[in-house]
Amino acid sequence: MKRDAVPRFPPLLVLFLGVLGISSGSILVRLAQGEAMPSLVIAAWRLTLASAVLLPLALTRRRVELTQMSGAAWRLALLSGFMLALHFASWISSLAYTSVASSTVLVTTSPLWVGLMAPFLLGERLSRPLKIGIALAMVGSVLIGVADVVALVDGRFQFSLTQFSSQPNPLLGNGLALIGAVAASFYLIIGRRLRPTMSLLSYTAVVYSTAALFLISFALAAGYNLLGYTLVAYFVMMLMALFPQLIGHSSYNWALGYLPAAYVAVAVIAEPIGATLLALILFQEIPNWLTLLGSALLLGGIVYASRR
Numbered sequence: 001m002k003r004d005a006v007p008r009f010p011p012l013l014v015l016f017l018g019v020l021g022i023s024s025g026s027i028l029v030r031l032a033q034g035e036a037m038p039s040l041v042i043a044a045w046r047l048t049l050a051s052a053v054l055l056p057l058a059l060t061r062r063r064v065e066l067t068q069m070s071g072a073a074w075r076l077a078l079l080s081g082f083m084l085a086l087h088f089a090s091w092i093s094s095l096a097y098t099s100v101a102s103s104t105v106l107v108t109t110s111p112l113w114v115g116l117m118a119p120f121l122l123g124e125r126l127s128r129p130l131k132i133g134i135a136l137a138m139v140g141s142v143l144i145g146v147a148d149v150v151a152l153v154d155g156r157f158q159f160s161l162t163q164f165s166s167q168p169n170p171l172l173g174n175g176l177a178l179i180g181a182v183a184a185s186f187y188l189i190i191g192r193r194l195r196p197t198m199s200l201l202s203y204t205a206v207v208y209s210t211a212a213l214f215l216i217s218f219a220l221a222a223g224y225n226l227l228g229y230t231l232v233a234y235f236v237m238m239l240m241a242l243f244p245q246l247i248g249h250s251s252y253n254w255a256l257g258y259l260p261a262a263y264v265a266v267a268v269i270a271e272p273i274g275a276t277l278l279a280l281i282l283f284q285e286i287p288n289w290l291t292l293l294g295s296a297l298l299l300g301g302i303v304y305a306s307r308r
Contacts (some may be wrong), residue, residue, distance in 0.1 A: 011258040018251025023274030025244035026100045027282060028236050029092050035233035039093040040219040041226060042237070047088065047212035049241035051205070058205030065202050073194060077203070080190040081210025083183045088211065089218055091180030098173025100279035101287040102144050104272040105295045106177035111302060112137050113185035133305025140298030144174060147290035166285075272299065 007014075032042045058066065069077075094103045115130045147170075167173065187207075195203055219226060272295065279285040287295070 007258050011255050014251050015255040018248050018255065019270045019274055021243040021248030021251060022271045023104075023278060025240065025248070026095055026104050026275045027278045028240045028244070029095045030100065030279075030283065032233050032236045032240070033096055035230050035236070037229050037233045038219070038222070038224045039096055040089055040215065040222055041224050041229075042240075043085070043088040043092045044212065044215035044219045044226065045234075045237040046092075046240050046245065047085070047208055047215055049237060050245045051209040051212045053241070053246065054201065054205040055209050058201050062199055062202040062205075065199060066206070069198075069202075073197065076190055076194055077198075077206045078210050080187050080194065081207045082214055083187040083190065084207055084211040085214035085218070087180045087183040087187060089180075089215060090176045090183060094173040094176035094180065096173070097168050098170040098177065099167055099285050099287065099291070100283070101272065101276040101285065101291055101295065102147070102170065102174055103177045104275040105298055106141060106144060106174055107180045107184070108272055108302070109137055109141060109178070109298065110181045110184040110188065112305060113182050114188050115305065117185060117189060130305045133301040133303075136301030136304065137298045138301075140294040140296070140301060141178065143290055143294030143297065146171075147288055147294060 029039075029042055033039065091103065091107045094107070112130075112134050116134055119125060191203065191207075216226065276285075276287065
């Protein structure tokens with residue numbers, strides 16, 4: 001489809017709305033968790049509602065393409081869906097244990113994990129900026145990981161999972177966020193393999209639906225019910241499917257038609273900043289200085305790695 005030479009809306013405004021939409025994801029997760037909805041159930045509903053929008057469109061508009069997919073393509077698509085399910089299951093679970101700032105910053109490291117794995121899985125070389133960016137991000141990740149469990153008391157470092165943080169288990173939460181980032185990296189690498197041969201609608205419909213089925217299975221295997229929660233919880237799920245998933249990601253994809261990809265990529269890094277500000281306003285979560293320093297190094301590493 002040929003896009004208009006002159007956009008109907010200012011691209012920067014659309015990109016700003018996309019950042020707001022994506023940034024609301026962690027906040028909406030926290031609200032749903034506050035309604036006693038388990039993290040796996042939240043993840044299952046998010047992908048199920050998104051699939052309910054995309055799958056009917058794909059079946060009516062891309063039926064021929066879907067029927068002509070090879071067995072290898074289907075296997076890769078199913079694997080991509082599994083990785084996306086693992087990403088959402090671990091990242092959303094992390095928000096029950098650590099701060100919004102730490103979780104969103106750590107899960108944003110997925111582009112660097114892609115760069116680190118690309119030489120082995122895609123045959124792509126690591127550039128010098130990417131190596132430096134990865135090094136900075138690794139140092140930042142370590143600082144964020146220990147920021148809430150280590151403190152300097154009377155000239156000595158002390159370790160505690162609960163004494164220095166208001167979060168239930170920040171070390172576990174940070175680890176889950178990193179697992180979510182690595183899973184997202186595999187999802188992106190598989191997408192890079194499949195997207196040249198599949199339309200965006202077909203790919204997202206198949207992968208989102210597969211991820212939804214995996215997440216439903218995870219939730220049921222863990223003994224959770226998908227129904228029986230408050231109306232507020234289901235309303236939050238609808239907002240999550242609308243803002244972070246449909247408006248947020250769609251805004252990024254639309255902006256790519258009018259703005260440089262690097263510009264959009266840097267804007268994506270604004271998600272942790274927006275999420276942290278929203279958490280500060282809504283939940284009074286104030287990051288400590290070590291978390292801020294680690295975040296600055298990590299996000300700076302991502303910017304430097306993608307500066308070209």
